[in-house]
Amino acid sequence: MQLALRRAARHSVQRMQAPASLRAGIARGLHQEHRRAQYGVWLRAGAVALVVVTVTSGWSAYQAGKRERLAKEELVLRFKRPLPYEVTASNSEQLETWFKGTVDPRVALPQLPRAKPLGGRISILNGREVAYISYETLPDEGGPSRRLGVFVVPDEASPRPQALPAVEVDSAQGFNIVTWRDHEVVYEMVTDMDERDILRMLEEREHGATLASTPPRAMESADGNYSYQTLPMPARSRPAVSVEPASFP
Numbered sequence: 001m002q003l004a005l006r007r008a009a010r011h012s013v014q015r016m017q018a019p020a021s022l023r024a025g026i027a028r029g030l031h032q033e034h035r036r037a038q039y040g041v042w043l044r045a046g047a048v049a050l051v052v053v054t055v056t057s058g059w060s061a062y063q064a065g066k067r068e069r070l071a072k073e074e075l076v077l078r079f080k081r082p083l084p085y086e087v088t089a090s091n092s093e094q095l096e097t098w099f100k101g102t103v104d105p106r107v108a109l110p111q112l113p114r115a116k117p118l119g120g121r122i123s124i125l126n127g128r129e130v131a132y133i134s135y136e137t138l139p140d141e142g143g144p145s146r147r148l149g150v151f152v153v154p155d156e157a158s159p160r161p162q163a164l165p166a167v168e169v170d171s172a173q174g175f176n177i178v179t180w181r182d183h184e185v186v187y188e189m190v191t192d193m194d195e196r197d198i199l200r201m202l203e204e205r206e207h208g209a210t211l212a213s214t215p216p217r218a219m220e221s222a223d224g225n226y227s228y229q230t231l232p233m234p235a236r237s238r239p240a241v242s243v244e245p246a247s248f249p
Contacts, residue, residue: 071126072172078123078132079149079175079190085119085134092133095120099131099152106154107131110187113204114138115148125151137193148191155184169198 087098092109095117099107103122115135123132131152137145167180178189178198191198 069172072170072177074125075151075177075188075190076173076175078125078151083121086121088119090116090118092117095133103129103131103152104154106185107152108182108185109133109152110150110182110189111205112148112150113201115201123151125153128153130154137197146191146193146197148189148193151188151190153186153188155181155186167202169195 087095089095089098092111096107096109099109099120109117109131112135115137118134118136120131120133122129124130133150133152135148135150137148139145167178170177170179175190175192176195176198178187178191180187193201
């Protein structure tokens, strides 16, 4: 009797089925729940990826800024060292010829108005030998003279060097650093001149005339660094060269 009852109950359970609409609703609910869970996984993965990209970009920018600051500080350190000149000459062409034979044939000295070269030596920047030339400004009567040093760095990083869109003026340790490019040569000038005098020098370098009566226009970027439009190199003559290396006791 009990066996028959169990068989009848099992048979009745097997014949009981949920309505098709109910089964379809349950299936849709399960599918939607699965999609929501999958969307949540994608959302969390995207958020993690965004955080990684943001942190990586910020770290890269920080490292690049740190390298740039260290490079500027190295320029100032080399400028401040009272090392003797390896060659002395009052003519830029003479110094240029000496550096072409000792550092790099692409070395070309800039023509700086109201400044005379004192001498030069081979310096080291980032493990490379570069030309360093020391200048003294020729101030107006009664004005103080200023020191400035120019590092001439032939660029080896770019196979097709491009001119910088502007002359860049930065500062480090109380000195101003002026950077510009002429073809495949990069110039880094360190000086204790203020921005106003630097801009006037650049004006005179562009026009080849004294503009003492015309106040220079300062162009300041959003981050506080000055920027001035690229200036063409003036034509230069090449007189006979007579170079005498400096000697020291």
